[in-house]
Amino acid sequence: MHPPLSLIWFFLTAGTSIGLFTFTYLAELLSLYGFDTSLPRNMVMFSLVFSLILIGLGAVGASFHLGHKMRAWKAIKRFHTSWLSREAVFSGAYGFTLLLYGLSYYFGLNAFFVHLFGIITLILGWLSAFSTAMIYASNKFVLEWNTSLTVLYYLNMYLMLGSSAFLATTYHYKPQLVKPFLLITLFFVLLGLTFRIAFNIRQFFLKRPTLNEALNLPHNRPIKVLDTGTTTNNYCTEEFYYAKGKEILSFVIPIFYVVTFFVPISLLSYSLIKGNTSYSFYALTYASLVIGSALERWSFFVEGNHVQNLFYGLYPKEGYTLRKGYMERKKTKISI
Incomplete structure (x- = not known):
């Protein structure tokens, strides 16, 4: 198969974004249970901003793989049958909730809402990763x-x-x-x-x-x-x-x-x-x-x-x- 550079770019940016956020949030979450893993505020904000920039750059780069970029929104129409559609939906949702988590953390909202956004973002990120992997794994012709x-x-x-x-x-x-x-x-x-x-x-x-x-x-x-x-x-x-x-x-x-x-x-x-x-x-x-x-x-x-x-x-x-x-x-x- 011909290697699409845009998809390789998306893998690197989304992989670092989701992986970095995962360890950042889990460290914060474990601190609630008495572990000495709480992170300095500057580190959390740096990780969140960096993760948000990366997933945004990944989405822009992945769009170059589309034949008709203006029709990218139609990807969500096949959510119930297409892993590619699920990837698009979960990746977009991950980026949005990541932004909400970052804002809630920055403005010091109630801890319940901060961790609610954190858990949702974590789940969406890994659903996105799983959907991307299944695009290849479910291909019976390769x-x-x-x-x-x-x-x-x-x-x-x-x-x-x-x-x-x-x-x-x-x-x-x-x-x-x-x-x-x-x-x-x-x-x-x-x-x-x-x-x-x-x-x-x-x-x-x-x-x-x-x-x-x-x-x-x-x-x-x-x-x-x-x-x-x-x-x-x-x-x-x-x-x-x-x-x-x-x-x-x-x-x-x-x-x-x-x-x-x-x-x-x-x-x-x-x-x-x-x-x-x-x-x-x-x-x-x-x-x-x-x-x-x-x-x-x-x-x-x-x-x-x-x-x-x-x-x-x-x-x-x-x-x-x-x-x-x-x-x-x-x-x-x-x-x-």
Whole structure:
């Protein structure tokens, strides 16, 4: 699949926004139950403003993916059937309630209303994240994405971005929370590495559909592509297959593994073992996660192989190999 840069941009901005707000609000919420996690007012306001700016920039960037931007409002019409519509609704609602939470906190409204807006914002943010992940996971035509691992890994990446941003912010405003969140960030990065490895291993065991299965024919009647039906590139051959990306994918994957996982793990582990709480370590960790996550999302799209590519000769080779035992006894009836 062709990687849309606008969606990668939305992932990075929305991921940091929702993740950062999550840890900011949970720290405030836990302080109600006697934990020493209350944050300085300046830190909370900085996190909220930064999160609000990011989700706004993400929405603007994601609009470039739309063919008719003036019709974006119509996305909400398919809420009951479309994960894309749910993403649009929940993301917009998250941004609005985030603004309400920020205003209620700034003007010092009753604690009940402040936390009411906080809980609603938290729920809407993660509903938005889940809806975005389900856009890919529910796509049965791209087998690489059609798995629960897609959802788990996607949500964990939001936590990776959010915890690392919160860690860097905490260094300036409340140093005593640095060590706990150092461990939390390290945990989510390690968990993300586990999910990503599992995601890649799964691709080796995928049972890809063949041309015979696509045409509902038994495998004792060999089918092969003689003519792709087009002599020039079109929307299907460009958007559902990214030739240049496929050529460099094996080069990009090791890079994003290093930048997204091994660099942050090394920095965080060194800081934890040596007790060196340096801001440069945490800022570099977040920057590495952002750059690496952008490369990872790029690879995620390029790794996707839409089954329509079977008819253009662009599908993985196992899709053109006959398999015994599938529909061998099927009788094809032709009626006039």
